[in-house]
Amino acid sequence: MSRLNGTSPSIPTVDIPDHLATQLTTRTATIGIVGLGYVGLPLAMAYAAEGYDVLGIDVSERIVDQLNRGVNHIEDVDDAELARRVDEEAFRAEATYASIGEADVVFVCVPTPVTQHKDPDTTYIEQATAAMARHLRPGQLLILKSTTYPDTTEGVVQPILEKAGAANGLTLGEDYFLAFSPERVDPGNKEYTTATTPVVVGGVTEACTDVAALALEQIVGTVHRVSSPKVAEMEKLLENIFRSVNIALVNELAQLCDRVGGIDIWEVVEAAETKPFGFMKFTPGPGIGGHCIPIDPYYLSWLARKYDFETSFITLAARINEEMPFYVADAVMRAVAHLPVALSDARVLLLGVSFKPNVADTRHSPAERVLQVLRKRGVTNVSYTDPHVPAYKVQVNGSAEELPRLPLTPEVLEQHDVAIVLTDHTAFDYEMIAAHAPMIVDTRNALRDIPCAEDKLVVLGSGSF
Numbered sequence: 001m002s003r004l005n006g007t008s009p010s011i012p013t014v015d016i017p018d019h020l021a022t023q024l025t026t027r028t029a030t031i032g033i034v035g036l037g038y039v040g041l042p043l044a045m046a047y048a049a050e051g052y053d054v055l056g057i058d059v060s061e062r063i064v065d066q067l068n069r070g071v072n073h074i075e076d077v078d079d080a081e082l083a084r085r086v087d088e089e090a091f092r093a094e095a096t097y098a099s100i101g102e103a104d105v106v107f108v109c110v111p112t113p114v115t116q117h118k119d120p121d122t123t124y125i126e127q128a129t130a131a132m133a134r135h136l137r138p139g140q141l142l143i144l145k146s147t148t149y150p151d152t153t154e155g156v157v158q159p160i161l162e163k164a165g166a167a168n169g170l171t172l173g174e175d176y177f178l179a180f181s182p183e184r185v186d187p188g189n190k191e192y193t194t195a196t197t198p199v200v201v202g203g204v205t206e207a208c209t210d211v212a213a214l215a216l217e218q219i220v221g222t223v224h225r226v227s228s229p230k231v232a233e234m235e236k237l238l239e240n241i242f243r244s245v246n247i248a249l250v251n252e253l254a255q256l257c258d259r260v261g262g263i264d265i266w267e268v269v270e271a272a273e274t275k276p277f278g279f280m281k282f283t284p285g286p287g288i289g290g291h292c293i294p295i296d297p298y299y300l301s302w303l304a305r306k307y308d309f310e311t312s313f314i315t316l317a318a319r320i321n322e323e324m325p326f327y328v329a330d331a332v333m334r335a336v337a338h339l340p341v342a343l344s345d346a347r348v349l350l351l352g353v354s355f356k357p358n359v360a361d362t363r364h365s366p367a368e369r370v371l372q373v374l375r376k377r378g379v380t381n382v383s384y385t386d387p388h389v390p391a392y393k394v395q396v397n398g399s400a401e402e403l404p405r406l407p408l409t410p411e412v413l414e415q416h417d418v419a420i421v422l423t424d425h426t427a428f429d430y431e432m433i434a435a436h437a438p439m440i441v442d443t444r445n446a447l448r449d450i451p452c453a454e455d456k457l458v459v460l461g462s463g464s465f
């Protein structure tokens with residue numbers, strides 16, 4: 001057994017098995033990554049870059065087939081790097097769990113959606129754990145990375161592993177290990193990468209924390225240990241709910257500014273930002289999107305309900321944010337009312353349908369809700385333009401439909417009655433938009449520095465909305 005120095009000296013380190021420690025520090029460990037999406041694939045590349053053999057497992061045969069041909073599907077991953085890792089045989093992907101027993105460390109990076117009733121759906125985590133349990137052997141470590149409610153690691157994952165462990169005479173914390181370490185990847189963020197973003201880890205025993213921290217330290221500069229998986233699970237939810245609540249606050253103030261008139265929320269935020277302490281900038285928008293912020297708060301409010309506790313802040317924030325697409329659609333209707341065109345004939349162009357700038361991710365993007373509301377109110381002719389999203393499938397009236405995609409040109413802008421800036425991609429030519437769109441609804445203040453006739457521009461939170 002080895003004694004390892006932890007990165008948080010306040011928490012003592014304990015013995016972990018020599019062979020696993022040696023495998024990790026000599027890069028002879030095999031790293032298994034279950035779920036090869038936005039979280040899993042960059043993680044796989046980070047370990048492969050450090051010289052580990054990486055086995056990726058994903059239930060999507062299409063993704064597995066593509067990856068094994070060196071074809072990348074995640075923007076943050078470098079195409080050439082993936083192809084090189086496949087060529088070097090440092091990375092391979094499989095669509096079944098048959099080889100999971102080869103992995104010394106298994107990261108679980110599967111989706112954690114909500115059900116129709118907005119309750120947590122941990123079935124993907126359970127499937128991945130059950131598969132690992134079937135192949136459990138001494139010296140293995142499972143690190144759950146999927147965002148989830150506190151007690152998932154100990155209440156859902158641990159019993160599945162322990163049942164298998166007990167059947168094989170293996171003891172958790174001695175023969176095999178379990179920890180939770182939330183993911184902080186911010187797709188599209190060039191400043192903070194896997195290596196430069198500190199991570200948090202909490203194991204079910206001290207030895208579990210130690211061995212998980214050791215595994216993470218091989219690719220991350222700073223690993224912060226906490227006393228349990230529950231603390232790490234709650235910490236991740238705090239991060240995301242912090243964003244949800246602050247976005248809701250500024251969205252509410254934007255609506256108030258519109259109501260009052262003469263106060264521009266963007267100028268207010270810019271002024272508040274001059275305070276060097278105690279304030280963090282958040283900006284209004286057409287709603288929240290992505291796989292995390294719209295979903296994760298529900299994981300915590302579900303847990304709270306089990307304890308007869310109501311998470312009022314979280315619920316209120318979610319409500320305000322979820323109402324924003326309706327607010328934006330109302331502004332579009334008013335903009336159309338000023339034009340010599342009937343609602344049913346109005347042509348609307350959505351500028352940007354991904355949930356944030358400069359990425360391709362459209363999951364839970366407010367664009368879909370804005371479209372649904374417009375359709376419901378009789379605006380049938382809606383198209384989109386987005387340099388990052390080659391095709392956009394949306395649910396309208398219960399069926400999937402592919403929204404027409406158009407290039408962003410002066411002619412296309414002129415052929416539409418209203419252009420709505422939903423996502424402020426850097427690649428958009430805002431001067432061209434200002435010059436050629438007959439009417440612009442700007443939910444991101446993207447045209448702030450662009451000369452534009454006042455009577456054809458309405459900006460969220462500026463009083464003109």
Ligand SMILES: NC(=O)c1ccc[n+]([C@@H]2O[C@H](COP(=O)([O-])OP(=O)(O)OC[C@H]3O[C@@H](n4cnc5c(N)ncnc54)[C@H](O)[C@@H]3O)[C@@H](O)[C@H]2O)c1
Nearest residue numbers: 035036037038039058059060109110111112127146147183
């Ligand atoms: N995307 C982000 O920016 C981000 C950031 C932090 C945390 N997270 C969390 O990380 C987790 C994964 O998110 P993501 O964005 O990478 O999702 P994703 O949809 O991009 O990737 C998940 C992958 O898992 C695969 N999969 C589904 N079920 C599986 C199973 N049973 N076994 C193996 N593979 C399976 C899917 O085919 C998919 O390729 C979620 O809990 C999410 O909340 C995401």
